[in-house]
Amino acid sequence: MDRLNDGHTVKSYxxxxxxxxxxxxxxxxxxxxQVDEALTSxxxxxxxxxxxxxxxxxxxxxxxxxTDDAVSKIIAKRWPVSSDLRLVIAASKSVSDLERIGDxxxxxxxMVIQLFGSEGSEPNSLMLRDINRIGSLALVSLRNxxxxxxxxxxxxxxxxxxxxxxMEEEFQGDLRHLLTYxxxxxxxxxxxxxxxxxxxxxERIGHHAHNLAEHVIFRVHGEDVRSRQPCQDG
Amino acid sequence: MTTxxxxxxxxxxNKVNEGEGSFRDFxxxxxxxxPSLGKALVDDDKTVGEWSTHSPRITCRSINVRYGTKxxxxxxxxxxxxxxxxSFIGPSGCGKSTLLRCLNRMNDTIPNCRVRGEIKLDxxxxxxxxxxxxxxxxxVGMVFQKPNPFPKSIFENVAxxxxxxxxxxxxxxxxxxxxxxxxxxxxxxEVKDYLDHPGTGLSGGQQQRLCxxxxxxxxPEVILMDEPxxxxxxxxxxxxxxxxxELRELYTIVIVTHSMQQAARVSQRTAYFHMGKLIxxxxxxNVFTNPLHKLTDDYISGRFG
Numbered sequence: 001m002d003r004l005n006d007g008h009t010v011k012s013y014x015x016x017x018x019x020x021x022x023x024x025x026x027x028x029x030x031x032x033x034q035v036d037e038a039l040t041s042x043x044x045x046x047x048x049x050x051x052x053x054x055x056x057x058x059x060x061x062x063x064x065x066x067t068d069d070a071v072s073k074i075i076a077k078r079w080p081v082s083s084d085l086r087l088v089i090a091a092s093k094s095v096s097d098l099e100r101i102g103d104x105x106x107x108x109x110x111m112v113i114q115l116f117g118s119e120g121s122e123p124n125s126l127m128l129r130d131i132n133r134i135g136s137l138a139l140v141s142l143r144n145x146x147x148x149x150x151x152x153x154x155x156x157x158x159x160x161x162x163x164x165x166x167m168e169e170e171f172q173g174d175l176r177h178l179l180t181y182x183x184x185x186x187x188x189x190x191x192x193x194x195x196x197x198x199x200x201x202x203e204r205i206g207h208h209a210h211n212l213a214e215h216v217i218f219r220v221h222g223e224d225v226r227s228r229q230p231c232q233d234g
Numbered sequence: 235m236t237t238x239x240x241x242x243x244x245x246x247x248n249k250v251n252e253g254e255g256s257f258r259d260f261x262x263x264x265x266x267x268x269p270s271l272g273k274a275l276v277d278d279d280k281t282v283g284e285w286s287t288h289s290p291r292i293t294c295r296s297i298n299v300r301y302g303t304k305x306x307x308x309x310x311x312x313x314x315x316x317x318x319x320x321s322f323i324g325p326s327g328c329g330k331s332t333l334l335r336c337l338n339r340m341n342d343t344i345p346n347c348r349v350r351g352e353i354k355l356d357x358x359x360x361x362x363x364x365x366x367x368x369x370x371x372x373x374v375g376m377v378f379q380k381p382n383p384f385p386k387s388i389f390e391n392v393a394x395x396x397x398x399x400x401x402x403x404x405x406x407x408x409x410x411x412x413x414x415x416x417x418x419x420x421x422x423x424e425v426k427d428y429l430d431h432p433g434t435g436l437s438g439g440q441q442q443r444l445c446x447x448x449x450x451x452x453x454p455e456v457i458l459m460d461e462p463x464x465x466x467x468x469x470x471x472x473x474x475x476x477x478x479x480e481l482r483e484l485y486t487i488v489i490v491t492h493s494m495q496q497a498a499r500v501s502q503r504t505a506y507f508h509m510g511k512l513i514x515x516x517x518x519x520n521v522f523t524n525p526l527h528k529l530t531d532d533y534i535s536g537r538f539g
Contacts, residue, residue, distance in 0.1 A: 007537065008536050008537050009537060009538055010536060013536065079495060080535070081494070081498075081523070081534045081535050082522065082523065082525050082531050082534055083531065083535065084535050085522075085523060086523070222524030223524075
């Protein structure tokens, strides 16, 4: 049985913590949707869908305000300690990570409008393949991170943290890849820069998802894994 | 949207482990983590955390206290360091006040109370037969829950101890001790013009500070405080807490409190007791952010049903 879920003597305290937890998950669900739609709009070259992604940001911002409010009220009223304190801190930090993920989704959507919004130049579709690959990596990381935030599973959090390396390698590879297109034909440069910005945004999304996983470990373990280096063999 | 909110995990553990020897290797990460996993939230009743300190002033070893047949303290070992404030917390009847009272043999006055084990103050066993408890209680002073000034003047309240212990040679010297003690207790400026007024005429918070002045007038090494703020308002409480912080430089302070926030605010170490057992001792900041024992965690976070 998960001991972190044992109830408090004062039941309304449980309710407030649960509410906070749900708020974070709600934002999580929303930004997953946002990123998913942003990627779809890119794939389908759909500026209209991109507009919707941008519009969703307002909702995320409002939920963020609500969550911050819930955090400060719990701290003021309940003086949380131990795992409760760590839950509140983890929730507070996770919300800002999620909110930034939303911002990156908006950035991608903006790029979709810029690239496909007007008739004219037909972009090189080969260059778009990288976006799909790193995009799905980022989305999987994000989905997993939000799911583990729901169940506080430390082992799976570790997997998300580990998978981040793959994401970083993909990002570096994509940069090199795009550079070859530029070298091939300098007229590609404008489009390549846009693609790089999108890839960078996706890399940031992956990074924030990785942060979420670290917050989960902090909540479960009381240990900050951010600065921890793996030990060397021998 | 809700359907894809919690998808199945798409990560493959084998895939993650493939990059062996690389910088952030999963298995290495796990190895590093196992020690903390091992000590996390134990359920048995052995004391967890650091019960011993580097340079202890008081050492308690295997203390058992019985009231008649009832075991009030069960095999408690604990060191109390120099110039530290240690707080004892725990639910009513957990033995924290009993242990506090053992430290200056206040339990001697209770019939049927038997103390077993060894308590040493600066290396000297305080339960030896030939120990005189009067100087012991001067060395290990005590402040109680309710302020209890003598029905005498403010001056006499503080002067009484040094006089009976023969700490002053002259009137001037006595007046000096009274002034220093009142100053250290943060009360001098408030009472210097009314030293001949009765101590009982002061406010609750002032009375408690008067009791602290009375305790420090006899030059103690250790001050025991048994819920010193439970009868005071928040402002008087804050003054006492500030005082505790200042006195830490000179004395070892042991404080029993029911207010966990107070324990968190004033002490460097916290000891948690439960049903006569010392469950956990550790640095206060760690105990309140990441307790090691489940019972401690439940108590401080309000999960005792």
